[in-house]
Amino acid sequence: MALNQDKLTALDVMRDAPVIPVIVLHDVAHAVPLARALVAGGIRMLEVTLRTPQALQCIELIAKEVPEAVAGAGTIRSAADAQASLLAGAKFGVSPGYTSAVGKACRDLGLPLLPGVATGSEIMNAQEDGYQQLKFFPAMQAGGLPMLKAWQGPFGDVTFCPTGGIHAGNAVEFLALSNVACVGGSWIVPTDAIQQGDWARIEQLAREATQLSR
Incomplete structure (x- = not known):
């Protein structure tokens, strides 16, 4: 399916595939082959977390060298993170929590954001700022399936991407829940496979992930 990356929305990011990979890269040499393996397996929304010094350079390389991929930045915690991610070529952002400052920065930059929430109050804060597509994080530690089911009533207009566990x-x-559009996870990008350059394994894991029902 063709995708206009310049008019991307958070819902586009969530609906593209059942899983958004949560990627931690320590070596810039891994960025491009990893992205190519994921795209070959049917996953193109790639969350590269800002947890390493190399992350922004990895995003830049993916954006330049793998145009079929949609490079996103995870672990956005400030307006500065959002600005740096956009300059590196990120097309969407993901945050582990939510503040109005981060929400406003991403909105002003035109960077689609999946804000992280773990409580009803955080959901309400994000909604007040216009965000309806949210990341439930850390999903298992914050209540898992029972919490998402409980939120279906008061927050029936919110769509979630549970991540964490x-x-x-x-x-x-x-994925079977009506208020879940996709999940985030690192199991399709195992650390050992990245370190060993086992791109065939990652491609297969991505292909299997695309077959998950939702």
Whole structure:
């Protein structure tokens, strides 16, 4: 499916595939082959977390060298993070929590954001600022499936991407919920596979992830 990256919305990011990979890269040499393997497996929304000094350079390389991929930045915690991510070529952002400052910065930059929430109050704060597509994080530690089911009543207009503790064994349960559009997870980008350059394994994990029902 063709995608206009310049008019991307948070809902586009969430609906593209059942899983958004949560990627931690320590070596810039891994960025491009990893992105190509994920795209080959059917996953193109790639959340590269800002947890390492190399992250912004990795985003830049993916944006330049793998145009079929949609490079996003995770772990956005400030307006400065949002600005740096956009300059590096990120097309969307993901935050582990939510503040109005981060929400306003991303909105002003035109950077689609999936804000992280773990409580009803955080959901309400994000909604007040116009955000309806949210990341539930850390999903398992913050209540998991029962919490998402409880939120279906008061927050029936919100769509979630649960992240944190999601894996191949429980992803389908989350995807079956009406208020879940996708899940975030690192199981399709195992650290050992990245370190070993086992791109075939990652491509296969991505392909399997695209077959998860939702």
